[in-house]
Amino acid sequence: MSISQRDASPGGIVGILAFAGITAALMQTLVVPLLGELATLLNTSASNASWVVTATLLAAAVATPVAGRLGDLYGKRRMLLISVAPLVLGSVVCALSSGVLPMIVGRGLQGLGMGVVPLGLSLLRDVLPAERLGTSIALISASMGVGGALGLPFSAAVAEHTSWRVLFWVAAGLSLLVGVLIWLFVPAGRTAAEPARFDGVGAVGLGGGLVCLLLAVSKGSDWGWGSVTTLGLFAAAAVLLLAWGRWELRVADPLVDLRLAGRPQVLFTNLASVLVGFSMYAQSLVVPQLLQLPEETGYGLGQSMMAMGLWMAPGGLMMMVLSPFGAKLSAARGPKVTLAVGSMVIAIGYGMSLPLLGSTWGLLLVTLVCSSGVGLAYGAMPTLIMGAVPQSETASANSFNTLMRSVGTSVAAAVVGVVLAQLTTEFGGFPLPSEDGFRVAMLIGCGVALGAAAVATLIPVRAAGPGGDAEAEPATDPTPARAGASEATA
Incomplete structure (x- = not known):
């Protein structure tokens, strides 16, 4: 039986939801060290093996807005627990897989659980005091970057020294632990005041x-x-x-109230989210390749997969370090300013990369700066969204915003892929992305980040209320629920 909301520790709730976000992000980078070997491991073609990544992307895109709407209707805690189930099941299916089809099924199931972060963010508005809301939102938003950054060296180390199946057993164990912690310690949030159909x-x-x-x-x-x-x-x-x-x-x-999504504050925030998602992902595609290409190319740095992961990891940690600062900036100047500043910091990081591409320490500095900007921007987006929608729509609106970021990362992967495929050089009889290709990709990332900053300045917001949130609709109760609300605890 879960503890009651009034007995729950706010710090404990935030810690558990942040851990859930880190675990979900870990699923996305879990197979990166295996990409070159998946075709051999699964006895299939490289084209078929690529569906191991694509399946997670597609499943997450479909499940995230659905989970958000169901969370608003039937309870965010309940949907958090339901979302954890496919994370566990999918990890077990992958661990037991010997062919490409069950692996794709398992990865698809893992994608179904990606709604835990927007659900967790929305639950915070229901259960935390207003003065803790801004910092907590920024912290959980940063957890995705931390999970992604730490997941890469962790996955590389496990894959290098043990069986690849251990990766998925560890993922299953972490997901199960998340579910138990939510069951025991995370209280119920609000549900729809009036019954509604899905x-x-x-x-x-x-x-x-x-x-x-x-x-x-x-x-x-x-x-x-x-x-x-x-x-x-x-x-x-x-x-x-x-x-x-x-x-x-x-x-x-x-499913998604387009009239709410059409409000200028929500609309421009979602547009900025697409651009920030693009600029966040572009450098994460370029920097690992530069670190791992052979030194003989003249611009590659010859790092192993494990070393590359370790060079990338501090960027994710920087997102966590910067999250309290972002919350303070939002409280003082408003989340619109934080989003614009974060986007500008990302652009600065891209600009710094041009003279630093040939140095591991230079690329580390680039990832630290870009990740700092992402941490600021990602922490501001949910605050802007929740400040513009009724409390009964927070999970749905946050899930749609998360989906917009995912669209941005998908477009970034396509654009960077095209650029690097077109600008190549011959090395040992094989085409490799050229140094000019990497520079063009980083310039595109810089331009998109500047676009995100420009869009952020256009976001119309009302005066900030307590904790830096924009005032909600007049009919919306801005006070977080303090008692067990409508959702019955299991």
């Missing part, structure tokens, strides 16, 4: 449109950007998403 048609429409869009973006370079398959998927995505938008505007209880 928008199943909207979920199918959004899921179908996102799968077509992200599949075309992530696999377009393999299939050919002008191929019938890729163009057909883009066309299908456009048709499905337009039809979905029309449905959402007409249905009484939509």
Whole structure:
């Protein structure tokens, strides 16, 4: 039986939800050290093996907005527990897999659990005192970067010294621990005051449109950007998403309230989120390759996978270190300023990279600066979103914002992939991305980050309330729930 909300420690709740975010982020980098060997390990082609990564992306894109809406309707704690279940099950399936199909299924199940971060962020608004909300939001937002950064050297070390299956058994154990901690110590949040139906048609429409869009973006370079398959998927995505938008505007209880999403504060924050997601991911694609390319190329740094992970890890930790500063800046000047400043810091990091590409210490400095900016920006986004929507819509709105970041990272992967594939050099008879290719990719990241800063300055917000949050709608109760609320504890 879980403890009651009034007996829960705010610090403990935040720590557990941050641990959940770190665990979810770990799932995304878990297979990176195995990418070169997956085809051999699973007795399949390299093209088939790439679906081990794509399956997680697609499943997460579909599940995240659905989990957010269900959290608003039936309880965020309940949906947190439900989301942890596929993380555990998917990890076990992967650990037991000997072929590509069960591995893809397992990775898809892991993707279904990626809604834990937006659900956790939304739960904070229900259960924490207002004065602790800003710092806690920034901390949990940073947990994704910490998990991703720490996951890379951890996965590399495990894969290098033990069986690759150990990675997934560890992931299963961590996920199970997250579920137990949420069950025992995380209280119930608010649910919808009035009963509402879940928008199943909207979920199918959004899921179908996102799968077509992200599949075309992530696999377009393999299939050919002008191929019938890729163009057909883009066309299908456009048709499905337009039809979905029309449905959402007409249905009484939509999956995503597009009228709320159309409010300037929410709309511009989501647009900035796409751009920040792009700029965050572009450097994480470029820097690891530069670190690992042979020194004989003249610009590669010849690091092992393990060493590369260790060079990248401090960037994720910097996000955690900067999160309290971001919260203080949001409280003093508003989260709009924090988002703009964070985007500018990312742009500065990209600009610094141009003379520093040939040095491991230089690239470390670049990742530290870029990660600092990401930490500031990511901590500000949920605060802006929650300050503009009713409390009954926070999980859905945060999940949609998380989805926008994912769209940005997917587009970044496609754009950087195209740039590096076009600007190549011959090395040992094989084409490798050239130094100019890496520079162009970093310049694009810089430009996109500047675009994010410009969009952030356009976000219209009302005067900040306690804790730095923008004032919510007049009809919305801004006081976090202090008692057990509507959701029955299990």
